[in-house]
Structure formats: C-alpha cells, structure tokens
Amino acid sequence: MxxxxxxxxxxxxxxxxxxxxxxxxxxxxxxxxxxxxxxxxxxxxxxGWSYTERARAEWTSRLPGRNPRGLGVVMTGHLGGRWVTVADYKHETSSSDGSSTTHHYIVIVVRLAQPHLPVSVLSRGSLSQLGRSLFGDKPTATGNPTFDYRYRVVAPDPHYARRLIGPQLITAHLYNAVPHWSLAGQDLLTYHKGQLRHPKAIPALAAPLLHVAELLPP
Missing domain, CATH: 1.20.5 (Single alpha-helices involved in coiled-coils or other helix-helix interfaces)
Known part of the structure; x- marks a missing residue:
C-alpha cells in the first residue's frame, strides 16, 4: 500500500x-x-507610421486561408515614395487527428497611384509544371519560355496581364530580384512565412515589392 x-x-x-x-x-x-x-x-x-492591431482589410482574401480576422499588428507609412503596409497575419489548418496548426506570415502591401484589374504572378510547383508540360500554356503566358516554366500568371484579362508584365519585370523575376505578388485595385501585395520581429527590417522587407511597383507601367 x-x-x-x-x-x-x-x-x-x-x-x-x-x-x-x-x-x-x-x-x-x-x-x-x-x-x-x-x-x-x-x-x-x-x-511617423500608424500602428493598429486586429484591423480588417479586403486584401486578406488574397492570403493563405483567406482569414478576415487573421491580421495582428498592422503598420502603415511612407517608404520609397509610396504608402506601404507591413502586417502580421495568421490562419489555422486542421489535420485528420483533430489537431490544428497556426501558420504565421508577414504581409507587405504597396499602395499604387492607379487602380488595376486583378493580376497575380505565382511560383510554379512541380504539379503546375507537369500540367503545363501536358496541356500547354494558358492565355496568360508571357511568351518567355523560362518565365512561363517557373511562374504562372493568374488574371481574368490575359491581354491586361501581358501589358503589366513587361520585359523588365520578367527579367527581375528570372533573377529572383522580386517576389511573387498579386494586384487588385490599388493594392500590390506579397507575403512570406514568419512573424515581424525587428522593425529595422521593414525597409528591406518592402524593397522587393517596391521594385515590382517601379517596374509596372503607369
């Protein structure tokens, strides 16, 4: 006992x-x-930047998980001659055993002077590359074989997309000088995994997307 x-x-x-x-x-x-x-x-x-938490923004519909309540810290200010927003974002996924995983992202948004139709440039995965080899290019293809192999363009108006994605922007993508991005209205957006920890990193985080903005036609 x-x-x-x-x-x-x-x-x-x-x-x-x-x-x-x-x-x-x-x-x-x-x-x-x-x-x-x-x-x-x-x-x-x-x-001189604004700071908010748990804001709402339409562009969350273009992020993984499309979580309208996923924004944490949201900071907006003037950088490189444009309005830039840097934000925390998260969403959760559930597995078959009932457990959940929280995914964290840093989001960068550059506000453009003029509104645009929706266009996205996304890196191709292996399945996308296989589909292209089997079924050929879609109407949004740029005609540059290396770019079209590595990236896919998503846009309801292929002619508009090809006008936006000119030779200089294609070259920047091929040299990995710019990130994947999406554009709708005046908001040019990209994101990557992680969480914003050091504010001094903000200019470097925003610089590649600001470069995209510079290479887009007016």
Missing amino acids: DVVMLVGAAGASVVVALIVLLVVAVQRSMRAERARKTQLWEWSRAH
Missing part, C-alpha cells in the same frame, strides 16, 4: 512540475510578445 501511495505521489509531483513549466513558458511567451509589440509601436511612432 505504501509503495502504491509513493508511486501516486511521484506521479502527482510530475504533473504539478509539468503544469508549472507550462505556466512559466506561457508567461515568457506573453512577455516576449508584449516586448515585440512595444518595439514595433515605438518604431512606428518614431518614423
């Missing part, structure tokens, strides 16, 4: 220790998140 009690007490001690470790980990995570947001807010204030 004493042995059973000792084993039970040991098990209870392990459970208590795990709970304490979990609480400590959660508290550290919360402190780190507060510090991150404070740093971003202070940078925004020092540079």
